[in-house]
Amino acid sequence: MRYKVIVVLLFVFLFSGHVFSQAVSTPNRSVTKLSDKLYVIRHKDAPDGYPQGNTTVIIGDKKVIVVDACYLPSSAREDIEFIKKLTRKPVDYLINTHWHADHQQGNPEYLKAFPDIKIIARKETAEEIMAFENKDLARYRQNLDSLKIKVKNGKNGDGKPLAVADLANMKELAAGQDSVENELLNYTPVYPNIIISGGIDLDIGDQVVKLMCMAPVHTLGDLMLFLPDQKILITGDVLVYPIPYFFGGAYPYSGVKVLETIDQMDVKTFVPGHGEVLNNKIYLEQEIDLIKNVISLVEAEVYKEGLLGIKLENVQRAIDLGTYKKQFSNGIKENEVFFDESISKGLVEGCFNGMAK
Numbered sequence: 001m002r003y004k005v006i007v008v009l010l011f012v013f014l015f016s017g018h019v020f021s022q023a024v025s026t027p028n029r030s031v032t033k034l035s036d037k038l039y040v041i042r043h044k045d046a047p048d049g050y051p052q053g054n055t056t057v058i059i060g061d062k063k064v065i066v067v068d069a070c071y072l073p074s075s076a077r078e079d080i081e082f083i084k085k086l087t088r089k090p091v092d093y094l095i096n097t098h099w100h101a102d103h104q105q106g107n108p109e110y111l112k113a114f115p116d117i118k119i120i121a122r123k124e125t126a127e128e129i130m131a132f133e134n135k136d137l138a139r140y141r142q143n144l145d146s147l148k149i150k151v152k153n154g155k156n157g158d159g160k161p162l163a164v165a166d167l168a169n170m171k172e173l174a175a176g177q178d179s180v181e182n183e184l185l186n187y188t189p190v191y192p193n194i195i196i197s198g199g200i201d202l203d204i205g206d207q208v209v210k211l212m213c214m215a216p217v218h219t220l221g222d223l224m225l226f227l228p229d230q231k232i233l234i235t236g237d238v239l240v241y242p243i244p245y246f247f248g249g250a251y252p253y254s255g256v257k258v259l260e261t262i263d264q265m266d267v268k269t270f271v272p273g274h275g276e277v278l279n280n281k282i283y284l285e286q287e288i289d290l291i292k293n294v295i296s297l298v299e300a301e302v303y304k305e306g307l308l309g310i311k312l313e314n315v316q317r318a319i320d321l322g323t324y325k326k327q328f329s330n331g332i333k334e335n336e337v338f339f340d341e342s343i344s345k346g347l348v349e350g351c352f353n354g355m356a357k
């Protein structure tokens, strides 16, 4: 699943102008201050085009919480320097909202900086991090090697010569991947050391932070944080702006129920896993509407022929999501490409697989 994300994001990275604030790519690091005690860091995309999850810093009177450790260790170090300027207290808790590398690959940097840190995740997340980390790094190297061969030969995988512009883009990409690979050369993963299987409250002095374990939306181990006093919900990739993440399918059936539950909660501010902080429920409700409609469209298509007789590719081809594509893409080309992969393919696949269960 991760490979699919990389391919799309690389496309977006190479072909986007990096000028739109509502685009899926993020050209610059920025910090949103929600209060004196709450900051959201958006990271610049990595040189290999991979996005980095948002990091949230919650400073309590007694304890400090950081939510997600982003993708590049160097970016995590930059965040740690920033956090040290905000507070003299050490970070007590680091939360991994889910297992994807862009939310936890900075874990080792936090452990180095704050040796007593407690890294909290759900059981499913901890298991996935342990199972996939090394395999993913090996696959990264393989992909890079094959890209370098294409650049060296000036030919695509099928032996056809590459267009000048494509070759230039691939060279840029190979250089970006090289720099990430060098950064991860001696990388040793650090795993969560507090595993939870249900919701817990963290008392950080002046407020209680609720860790919520609900049904799967983005991964099996999605973990969200609710700050009831401030009516803030930190969602990880359960909510991603401006295009939801459904690469490889994810969990639309249980997901839409979770999103509806969130919609009923007293939340004023959403901190998504990627993209800008949202100050209302408009986007959440647009996503609920999208998922519900795609579920019915897929079901209608499948019922025409029966689940055993129909192929996923045919369902994906038959369903027209043009109106939604327009609504979510805001006229930005890279968002359209992303929508095609994540929604027209991914979400439809998720609904299709969900029906088979």
Ligand SMILES: [Zn+2]
Binding pocket: 052, 053, 100, 102, 103, 237, 273, 274
């Ligand atoms: Zn992410």
Ligand SMILES: [Zn+2]
Binding pocket: 098, 100, 218, 237, 245
């Ligand atoms: Zn993710």
